[in-house]
Amino acid sequence: MQNKRIILANPRGFCAGVDRAITIVEKALEKYGAPVYVRHEVVHNKYVVDGLKERGAIFIEEIRDVPEGAILIYSAHGVPLSVRQEAEAKNLTMIFDATCPLVSKVHVELKNLHRNQYEIIMIGHKGHPEVEGTMGQVDGGIHLIENEIDVDNLPIARDAEKIAVVTQTTLSVDETKSIIAKLKATYPNLRLPKNEDICYATQNRQDAVKELAKVCDAVLVIGSKNSSNSNRLKELAENLGVKSYLIDFDYEIQGEWLEDVTSIGLTAGASAPEVLVEGVINKLQSYGFTATDTLNVVEEHMTFALPSALRS
Ligand code: SF4
Structure with missing residues (x-):
């Protein structure tokens, strides 16, 4: 066997x-x-x-x-x-x-657009603190949309000349692409961000889950329920036809999830520490998952400096 x-x-x-x-x-x-x-x-x-x-x-x-x-x-x-x-x-x-700093970059971009009198569309999840923080960089002239349907309800003329889009950093890469495609079809003058607002970490973790879904029977995502990027990883695996579960801790794993599973994929959202991954590996071992392989999709080398008063 x-x-x-x-x-x-x-x-x-x-x-x-x-x-x-x-x-x-x-x-x-x-x-x-x-x-x-x-x-x-x-x-x-x-x-x-x-x-x-x-x-x-x-x-x-x-x-x-x-x-x-x-x-x-x-x-x-x-x-x-x-x-x-x-x-x-x-x-x-x-x-x-x-x-x-990647959220701050979006803030700077947004303020420049606002200063130059653009109507701004933000793609993001209503109520998420990043969205509230980003939208709160300007006093008006910004419209939040969450999906393609919302594009139809925007109160902006189709021939608007100064119109731009920014996004939350932790969205589904694929879903955002289709929303932007619809925006471009609706607003020919739409200005896109110079570099994508969705951050490298979101992109890379989603790319890795796409590869995991090809070789696993189920995918466990370690992350909290309010973590946007973790939820996107779970949804992505599900959209690719693989059962997926979002858990904070190893003790949430239910035996029935593992029935008929021979390869289980394991990932963690950008805010979940490695110690939780180790706990889940130990738990899975107790269910007979004794071999562990790593699927390397991309190397990351990004670091950000601390505020000067806290360096040392
Ligand atoms: S997921 Fe990480 S790198 Fe990406 S914007 Fe959030 S904090 Fe920054």
């Missing part, structure tokens, strides 16, 4: 933006002591957030909940200008910005 095997996607797990954001909170705790306040979950992962809470990070949604004199950190998803203004008006000791 063929050995049951685990196939690990590479790349998987932490991206450079998540690594930087978590390190900012850890270094701030080391340098200034607890508590440090973090606006929103610094990254969307329960294990990471719970670990930082234990070390003295306090996660808040509203700046009014940050006491005077505190240290404040913005999450990797970015914040609207109104949040920055509110925080800067308070007497805080220090503010660190853990916004991923």
Whole structure:
């Protein structure tokens, strides 16, 4: 009988933006002591957030909940200008910005477009903090769409001359391509981002899942339910005809998922640490998945610098 095997996607797990954001909170705790306040979950992962809470990070949604004199950190998803203004008006000791530099790049792009009087369409998920942060860089003139149907309902003339699109960084690459194709067909003058807004980590993890789906009977994605890029990995595997499950922890695995499975693919969203992957491998071994292979799709070498006050 063929050995049951685990196939690990590479790349998987932490991206450079998540690594930087978590390190900012850890270094701030080391340098200034607890508590440090973090606006929103610094990254969307329960294990990471719970670990930082234990070390003295306090996660808040509203700046009014940050006491005077505190240290404040913005999450990797970015914040609207109104949040920055509110925080800067308070007497805080220090503010660190853990916004991923690739999200900040979209902010800069958006502000330039707005300054040049473009109507801007943002493709993203309503209510996601990155979308709120990005849309909140400008005061109006920006329209959020989530799918192709929304294109039909945009209140923008088809012959608009100054019209541009930006996207959330963690979307489905394929779905976004079809939405942009429809936008281009609707708005001939549509200006596209110079470089895609969907980030390298999202692209690479989706590319790896496409390869996994070709060789596995099921795919496990480690990531939290509120993690956009993790949800896209699960959906992608399902769209390719492979059963897929999104889990935070090994103990969520259900035996029935593994019935008739001889090759199980394993990946992790950009905010899920490798220790969780190790836990899932151990659990799968107890179900008889004793062989482990790695499917290498692309090498990643991206790193982002820390704020100067936290280097050392
Ligand atoms: S998923 Fe992409 S945009 Fe988000 S933190 Fe990671 S590198 Fe940055």
